[in-house]
Amino acid sequence: MGGSEGPACEAESRGKLAAYAALVRVPNLASAPPDVLLGGALVAAIGGRISIPALVGLAVASTLLYAGGTTLNDYFDAPIDARERPERPIPSGRVPRRTAGALGAALLVGGMLVALGTAGPRAGLFAAALAAVIALYDGVLKGGPAGFLAMGSARGLDVLLGTAAGATASTAALPAWALVIPIVIALYIAAVTYMADNEATTTERGAVAAAAAGVLLAVLGVLAAVVTLGPSLVRFAFAVGLAGGFLVWTGRALGPAYATPRPDTVGPAVGTCVLALVVLDAAFAALAGVGWALAVLAFLIPAVGLSRLFDVS
16 A cells, blocks of 8 residues: 555655646746846956856846746736636646745745845845836736836846846946847847737737847847947857847747737747747857857757746746
């Protein structure tokens, strides 16, 4: 009898682990540290010195903040998910709603504390601002233009969070071209969020077109940064090549979504655009050096691998 209970308990534990992994959107978590690394790369690009321990700590903080955001998203969306996505962890009963709410809040607080403890007060302020935007999006702003911009702003703040790892340069010391990059990231994600707003039901073709416009804006942002900075040939090739890869990857997903906008085409397009942010981050990071670009791209491996097991959107 004991032998049969062992496998049953093990299966139950695996089921709970999978439920919480789905709740925090495990594949997406790998897209958070690249934002932070991009922030560090921007500081390095202007000759600033980066504290590696601080950068690592901020990457961990970013991951905790992202996990908190996705968890609170499902906490607030539980009534809607019960109708539209009953298979999700909370409506399916695999994760109690109250537990998800407490976990989401704890992850946000944990992210702020890690940022403060590893990179100092400036990082703590950025993390607090990021947590506030996340909470506002999840609880109040979702579903309208303010919500789309809030989600985009969260990604932009995530990039700025990475600049706090600079040991010799502050965010205020960044030139205009560097400060525009988080804005480009924010606008791209805002457009993707607009497309994702009704992905489980009906999506207007115009929403897909808006996401495509966000992609084009992002590529133009990379090209403008290259022209402005005038990097070496190798860095130029990496930045432009990665921007091209980003354009092709997202375009292949957005094409079918635009042709026939329905859940089975829009959902994958949203997921692709979220994961492709890693490539976009790497394209911008290449301006600081090939090493920075490769460090960012490394996160694409777990992101894509885990996306085969768990939903991204």
